[in-house]
Amino acid sequence: MITFGDYIKPKSIDEAFEVFKLKKNAAIIGGGCYLRMGNRRIGLAIDLCDAGLNFIDDNEDTIEIGAMTTLRELETSQILSDSFGTVVSDSVKHIIGVQLRNIATIGATVFSKYGFSDPITALLALDAELVLYNSGKIKLEEYLKEDSRRRDILEKIVLRKNIDGAAFQSMRNSQVDYAILNAAVSKKDGEYRIAVGARPRTGALAYKAMEYINSTEINEETAFKAGQIASQELVFGSNTRGSAEYRKELCKVMVKRAIMEVEA
Numbered sequence: 001m002i003t004f005g006d007y008i009k010p011k012s013i014d015e016a017f018e019v020f021k022l023k024k025n026a027a028i029i030g031g032g033c034y035l036r037m038g039n040r041r042i043g044l045a046i047d048l049c050d051a052g053l054n055f056i057d058d059n060e061d062t063i064e065i066g067a068m069t070t071l072r073e074l075e076t077s078q079i080l081s082d083s084f085g086t087v088v089s090d091s092v093k094h095i096i097g098v099q100l101r102n103i104a105t106i107g108a109t110v111f112s113k114y115g116f117s118d119p120i121t122a123l124l125a126l127d128a129e130l131v132l133y134n135s136g137k138i139k140l141e142e143y144l145k146e147d148s149r150r151r152d153i154l155e156k157i158v159l160r161k162n163i164d165g166a167a168f169q170s171m172r173n174s175q176v177d178y179a180i181l182n183a184a185v186s187k188k189d190g191e192y193r194i195a196v197g198a199r200p201r202t203g204a205l206a207y208k209a210m211e212y213i214n215s216t217e218i219n220e221e222t223a224f225k226a227g228q229i230a231s232q233e234l235v236f237g238s239n240t241r242g243s244a245e246y247r248k249e250l251c252k253v254m255v256k257r258a259i260m261e262v263e264a
């Protein structure tokens with residue numbers, strides 16, 4: 001069971017961080033869905049629900065997504081679908097059910113770098129940038145490579161507009177299970193970005209596969225070759241959902257499918 005000593009709802013992220021930085025046993029609360037499954041005593045729970053971080057802002061060149069935006073809001077956002085098609089929506093629509101997606105927040109998911117995360121893979125393909133309250137801006141690509149957990153609060157996620165296309169693929173044993181593997185591909189100014197996640201490690205870019213596909217014509221054969229390269233360069237692991245070998249095989253097909261979907 002999870003228990004809280006004190007519980008506060010700051011009115012802004014400034015207020016939240018002021019308290020957070022002073023109290024070692026404080027924890028940030030997003031939707032609380034994941035935290036509640038744990039067994040932990042939190043001295044001070046800092047709930048961000050009133051901190052003004054629930055928004056999807058449509059700017060001239062970018063879209064900004066506040067950390068407290070729920071997965072359901074991402075799934076149904078017209079702003080996101082106008083700019084990126086179904087890639088973001090496809091990356092969250094399989095997560096448990098609408099009730100959970102109405103509560104779980106994108107900020108918690110991204111900040112925590114969950115290995116099973118579906119939206120992280122989509123955001124990585126879209127070259128997302130994070131705004132951390134204390135440390136400032138950092139590319140999601142770089143943030144995911146960091147081993148240590150920062151003592152910070154994720155404020156928002158920034159996506160550049162004007163992509164040519166993007167697609168998300170995932171393989172699950174059942175609709176509501178964690179993905180065995182997921183993959184996302186985007187194309188911007190003719191250049192592809194390929195991300196693979198739930199390996200079961202968190203999403204990562206397949207740099208060699210990107211180099212290959214960006215230097216050749218696109219067809220079923222080259223798309224599959226890109227998948228093969230991705231399956232060789234990335235590290236896969238085994239868990240109850242699938243073996244590393246199975247994930248490697250899935251990677252080839254899912255990367256190919258995502259590239260062909262973008263190309264269609």
Ligand SMILES: Cc1cc2nc3c(=O)[nH]c(=O)nc-3n(C[C@H](O)[C@H](O)[C@H](O)COP(=O)(O)OP(=O)(O)OC[C@H]3O[C@@H](n4cnc5c(N)ncnc54)[C@H](O)[C@@H]3O)c2cc1C
Nearest residue numbers: 028030031032033034035105107108109117118153154178
């Ligand atoms: C049963 C179940 C099944 C799931 N299945 C999937 C799945 O298949 N695919 C998938 O992608 N996801 C899945 N998820 C995860 C879900 O998508 C969310 O990632 C998860 O619930 C965290 O979101 P939350 O708002 O509930 O976070 P919380 O439980 O509130 O917080 C999680 C962690 O993030 C920290 N945190 C929260 N917000 C911030 C912030 N703004 N800045 C810094 N730290 C912060 C908290 O301190 C805590 O450590 C599942 C979750 C559950 C409960």
